[in-house]
Amino acid sequence: MKFALFSQVALREDIPNYNLKKGAIATIVDHYPMPEGQEDGYSLEGFNVEAITVEVAESQIEAIKTSVLQLGKY
Template sequence: MNFELYQRVALKRDLPANQLKKDDVAILIDFVPHPSSGEDGCVLEVFNATGESIAVVIVPKSDIKSLTKDEVLSVRSLVEI
């Protein structure tokens, strides 16, 4: 799949160290080559519901997916109850 810089993407897996979950939305801000010929990575910036940046993460390209017009955004709390 071809991705473009600054497009919205969704995570395909949980990132517990960053309190991020599968299907959380992020902005793709850069591509990074793998240092030893593995899968290239993507730098993502994640924002909270009010637009504040809350995380910058690097994931393999296979860990993101494009958003589609038949999907709806939702809100979840970062604080576990």
């Protein structure tokens, strides 16, 4: 599994069926492993649309890039 359950990801492309745009952020709630040679799938929730779960292929999502806060010694 490339993405961990309950991690946040961003869409790599628009999903017109749900009026979701590239860059929209959601949380992974399920993972669908596929046989070798096929792409794994994921269920996403938490878009600005309530009560929907969107199923996507692994290639349609990406990890959210977070900046790391570096703290100096005090």
